[in-house]
Amino acid sequence: MMILGIETSCDETAAAVVFRGKTILSNIVWSQVATHHPYGGVVPELASREHIEKIVPVVEEALAYGKVDSNSLDGVAVTCGPGLVGALLVGVSFAKAYAYAQGLPLTGVNHLYGHVAAVYLEPHPPPFPFVALLASGGHTSLYYVKGPTDFIQLGQTRDDAAGEAFDKVAKLLGLGYPGGQVIDQLSKEGNPERIRFPRALLDRTGFDFSFSGIKTAVSRYVHREPEARSTRINDIAAGFQEAVVDVLVQKAVLAVKTKGCGHLAVVGGVASNTRLRTRIKEEAAGNGITVHIPRPELCTDNAAMIAAIGYHYLSQGKKSCLDLDVYSKIRKP
Ligand code: KG4
Ligand code: ZN
Numbered sequence: 001m002m003i004l005g006i007e008t009s010c011d012e013t014a015a016a017v018v019f020r021g022k023t024i025l026s027n028i029v030w031s032q033v034a035t036h037h038p039y040g041g042v043v044p045e046l047a048s049r050e051h052i053e054k055i056v057p058v059v060e061e062a063l064a065y066g067k068v069d070s071n072s073l074d075g076v077a078v079t080c081g082p083g084l085v086g087a088l089l090v091g092v093s094f095a096k097a098y099a100y101a102q103g104l105p106l107t108g109v110n111h112l113y114g115h116v117a118a119v120y121l122e123p124h125p126p127p128f129p130f131v132a133l134l135a136s137g138g139h140t141s142l143y144y145v146k147g148p149t150d151f152i153q154l155g156q157t158r159d160d161a162a163g164e165a166f167d168k169v170a171k172l173l174g175l176g177y178p179g180g181q182v183i184d185q186l187s188k189e190g191n192p193e194r195i196r197f198p199r200a201l202l203d204r205t206g207f208d209f210s211f212s213g214i215k216t217a218v219s220r221y222v223h224r225e226p227e228a229r230s231t232r233i234n235d236i237a238a239g240f241q242e243a244v245v246d247v248l249v250q251k252a253v254l255a256v257k258t259k260g261c262g263h264l265a266v267v268g269g270v271a272s273n274t275r276l277r278t279r280i281k282e283e284a285a286g287n288g289i290t291v292h293i294p295r296p297e298l299c300t301d302n303a304a305m306i307a308a309i310g311y312h313y314l315s316q317g318k319k320s321c322l323d324l325d326v327y328s329k330i331r332k333p
Pocket of ligand 1: 274
C-alpha cells in the first residue's frame with residue numbers, strides 16, 4: 001500500500017510517499033522558519049498563507065522524487081489536528097480535493113500519534129507494547145503504545161511544552177527563533193552544573209510535566225545578573241537544558257519501569273536534542289531499557305510519519321469522509 005502523507009499543522013509544509021508504512025520513497029519538507037524568524041515565533045496567518053503557496057509544489061516534488069505516479073497511490077493521510085486551525089485547513093482541504101479527484105481513500109490523523117509513528121519508519125522499531133515520550137514545540141506527553149494505532153496517554157505537560165520552553169528561553173536570551181537547536185549548540189560549550197534551575201514535579205509519582213517554572217527561573221536569573229547574558233550565556237543554556245533533560249529522562253524511565261515493557265521511543269522535535277539523546281541512552285542502559293529514537297529529520301515535523309500512521313488506519317479500514325474537520329487542541333481522530 002502506497003500512501004501520500006500531508007502535514008501542515010504548524011510552520012512546515014510537508015508531503016511524503018511511504019510504502020507499506022515503512023519504506024520512505026520521498027520526504028519533502030518546506031520550512032517556514034525564515035518567514036517567522038523576525039517575529040520570534042510562528043505567526044498563524046503568515047503560516048496559512050505560505051502553506052497555500054507551497055502545498056502544490058511540495059506534493060508535486062514528493063511524487064517526482066519518489067518516482068511515483070498518482071495512479072500508483074493507494075491512499076492519502078493528512079494531519080487534521082492538533083495544530084493551527086488555519087494551517088491545518090490548507091493541508092486538509094488539499095488532501096480532500098486530491099483524494100476525491102484521484103478516487104483514493106482519505107484518512108485524517110492526529111499529529112501527535114504521527115510523531116510516535118516516526119519510530120515505525122526505522123529499521124528496528126520497538127515491539128508492542130512500548131512507552132513513547134513525545135517532546136515537541138506544542139506538546140509533551142508520555143504514551144503507553146499497545147499497537148500501531150492504540151495509544152493510552154500516561155501524562156502530559158500542565159503548562160508549556162518542552163520545545164516551547166527552549167523557544168521561550170532562547171527568545172529571552174536574545175538567541176532568536178526557533179530556540180532548540182541554538183541552545184543545544186551553546187550548551188556544548190557550557191557547564192551544566194554551574195547554574196542550577198528547578199526540576200518541576202520530579203518528586204511526584206505521576207507522569208505529568210511542567211516547564212513554565214524553569215523558563216521563569218531563567219528569566220529571573222538574567223534580570224538579577226544582566227551581565228551573565230554576555231559572560232555566561234553558554235552556562236545558562238547548559239543549565240537550562242540540563243534541567244529540562246533531567247525531567248524528561250527521569251519521567252520517561254519511570255514510565256517504562258512502571259509499565260514493565262522494556263522499550264522506550266523518544267519522538268518529537270526535542271528528541272533531536274543531542275544532550276537528551278545521550279542522557280536517555282545512558283539512563284536507559286543502566287535500567288535494562290532499549291531506547292528507540294528516530295533519525296533527526298523524522299523527529300521534527302514531517303509527512304513521512306503521517307503517511308506511516310495513515311497506512312495503519314487505512315489497513316484497518318478507518319477512512320475519513322469529505323466532511324473531515326480540523327481541530328486545534330488534543331483530540332482523538
Ligand atoms: O516536533 P516539532 O518539529 O514541531 C511541533 O510539533 O511542535 O518540534 C519543534 C520544537 C521546537 O520547539 C524546537 O525548538 C524544538 O522542537 N527543537 C529542539 C531541537 N531541535 C528542535 N529542542 C531542543 N534541542 C534541539 N536540538
Ligand atoms: Zn510536531
